[in-house]
Amino acid sequence: MGAPPPSWWLQDYFNWLGRPYYLALQSAASAFGSNPQALQVTQVMTDKPFRPIKVGRTQLRFFVKRGIERTPTQQPEGAVAPLLISTPEATAYDLVRYATSIGGFERAAETIRPLLPLLRARELKRVLDVENESAVAQRLGFVIEACGNKSLAKAVRDWLPDELSPVTLAPAKGKRGSLPLIKRWQVLNNSSELKV
Numbered sequence: 001m002g003a004p005p006p007s008w009w010l011q012d013y014f015n016w017l018g019r020p021y022y023l024a025l026q027s028a029a030s031a032f033g034s035n036p037q038a039l040q041v042t043q044v045m046t047d048k049p050f051r052p053i054k055v056g057r058t059q060l061r062f063f064v065k066r067g068i069e070r071t072p073t074q075q076p077e078g079a080v081a082p083l084l085i086s087t088p089e090a091t092a093y094d095l096v097r098y099a100t101s102i103g104g105f106e107r108a109a110e111t112i113r114p115l116l117p118l119l120r121a122r123e124l125k126r127v128l129d130v131e132n133e134s135a136v137a138q139r140l141g142f143v144i145e146a147c148g149n150k151s152l153a154k155a156v157r158d159w160l161p162d163e164l165s166p167v168t169l170a171p172a173k174g175k176r177g178s179l180p181l182i183k184r185w186q187v188l189n190n191s192s193e194l195k196v
Contacts, residue, residue: 003056006042011082014046021046022073022084024063025102026111028091031076034114043102045071045086045094063098070130072123088118089127096140097133105143105170105191113147121155128159135167142169142185157184 007023014021023031024045041052041059050062065071071094073084086094092112099108128137141156164186168179179188 003058006044006055006058006060007076007079007083008081010044011084019046019048020068022068022071022086023076024086024094025091025098026095028086029095029111029115031085032088032091032115032118034111063101065094067130072127072130087123087127088115089120089123091115092119092124092144093127093131093136093140096143097131097136099139100170105139109143109147112143116144116147116149116152119149119152121152124152124155125159128156134160134164138164138167138185138187139169142182142187142189145185 010021010023022028022045023042025043026035026039027041027043029035030039041061043061043063045063045065045068047065047068049064052059052061054060072087072090074087076083076085085091092115095102095108095111096105099105102108131137137156137160141153141160144156145153166181166186166188168188169191179190181187182189
């Protein structure tokens, strides 16, 4: 590979930079056993923009998140070196929040589906509390329900306020009026693959 795996040196790299980070999105999901498609890049969340880097044959892509220090993280089991990774619940949340940057909501849903048995309602509510973004929570609840987990979807719906403003699933081009509205979530579903 021309370099050790990023999981061996990410912690030291970000300590040297003096920036917060965690292994995120599909890279985190893969560490939890959800890897429907082979990843070509390692996805890392941090608090300021960084250009993608290549080390040997490994590519790293950085995503920016304000308030990154609030996101629940953990050490992966059996890690060779210290490494911060988002919890399964925070990973699912980030997959929905950054869906348009990782290939769309269908890709996010196919990555979340194998994670569902690992998600705990109490921890999911904790993530929703610290992130506090209703629109993302609406989309997350819709995706979880579309993936078939009604009890976790209920936990998300219970967290949301009674009155919701309609949001599109993905950023919409054109007319919103022709999109089907999923009333429970107030999500305008512009995905042909996700249905509740």
